[in-house]
Amino acid sequence: MSEAEQSLFDVRLAKLERLRSRGIDPYPHTFDRTHSTAEAAALLETAEAANSADAKTETVSLAGRITAMREMGKASFIDILDGEGRLQALLRKNTLGEEYEILKDLDLGDWIGVTGPMFRTRTNEATIEVQQIQVLSKALRPLPEKWHGLADVEVRFRQKYLDLISSEDARRVAKLRSRAVSSIRRFLDDRGFMEVETPVLVPVAAGAMARPFITHHNQLDRDLYLRIATELYLKRLIVGGLEKVYEIGRVFRNEGVDFYHNPEFTMLESYEAFADYNDTMVMVEEMTKFVATQALGSTKVDFQGTEIDFAPEGGWPRLNLRDEVIKHSGIDFLEYPDIDSLKSQMAAAGIDVSQQASWGGLMDKLVSDKVEPHLFQPAFLVDYPVEMSPLAKRHREDPRLVERFEGFVAGMEICNSFSELNDPVDQRKRFEEQEALHKAFKDEDMDRLDEDFLVAIEHGMPPTGGMGMGIDRLVMLLSGHRSIREVVLFPQLRSR
């Protein structure tokens, strides 16, 4: 702590001691709150509707943090912030007597409890006239500046509580996220899904193409991985006869950090027996509509100046991937089934192909460069090549493709879904191809063979529609933020 910082700290410590010397406990165990700030304001409005203009309510008790103090000698206004909002308190010497002196030892940031009737000031603001005041917790460090708030992005993320104290938007996003997640649970629960928990520490990091975090179990003396997906465990439960399962859980990918990526993020995965990807598409439409309505009160949201409608007339367009790629790049990928020809076509279309090695990797680049940026309003890209999708079932009409869709909003992939591959022989072959690719292209992330999973589906997995959705990204869309760090309470940062 700097000297200047220390002196601010010392001033508050002195106030703390002064409170104690006056017999006031600056850290009491409890406070009997009767109303939130919002409830108190509502109570006043009720009283005003019943009586005349200058109504007073019964005595209420409020608690919150001091965010502003306006002292005028023998009367002072204090702004109190609680979980629902801000409310003004009036303290007057002729009401409080000796107790009024406590103001000298209060600071911005302190928690207080106040008791008294609600009334309206001359400037028409709902206010509590304080008859009793109690310190609930003395703060020893100062708050960020009251008008500009906290602008330093680094401090906002490292000390999230300061962001939450000084930014209405930070509080809004935190609440929105909570409402979104709980409404997802309600949606799935109401449809007969059961929520389950599967291992975070796994012997094989499979179920997606990503680099895993590695850790070590001392007693077992073996390396374990943090899961990169929940997919293969949820499918084991489908094999076991749990027909509709889902998990909302943290997954971990040891990849770059940017606007759209945090090394740990929250994914919803759901699996429904006897369904296919067409059924799942409908479910995604209904779920996003439900979640937007529950969390926002509307299916329409402003995202960076453009309105997104999660429930467009006629549903989300189903866009055939092959058609879209041809439309935006002129390349028909089925015509170029080998790496060299596809690569030269892409290079001719002006795409940087220097980093990509496998055919699937090239396709991924082609789609994300040429097609995804055009998908602003909600839409599904449908029917991917088999090489890009080792866990998806072959298309019923074309074995070169799989029954897979991804949902896009604002150019961002928010979900990925298949008719799940339940043919154990084909699944083993696909895994083996992935393993071969993994060896051939060391730098590229491939899905890994999970023998235990193969044994499971060799016992018979029913036809299943599965889906994974990035919860952080969904909350970004709902809240209008284009950075994942704004919707994660504690985003990953370099340690100091």
Added chain:
RNA sequence: GGCCCGCUAGCUCAAUGGCAGAGCAAGUGACUCUUAAUCACUAGGUUCUCGGUUCGAGUCCGAGGCGGGUCACCA
């Protein structure tokens, strides 16, 4: 990881290579309807770190740290 930008008082921000400043917060005083309260005064600095150039560096140069942006990879 490459490239670009930023880092000054607790917070928000100034300062041609020439005395390091303002507002808020803090302290003292005045003030019984203010709301970015007002008024007067006071105090507050390792200018991210290390090194260099210079008579003189917050400012120029080099290295490093942290953050942001962007490109590449991943959802």
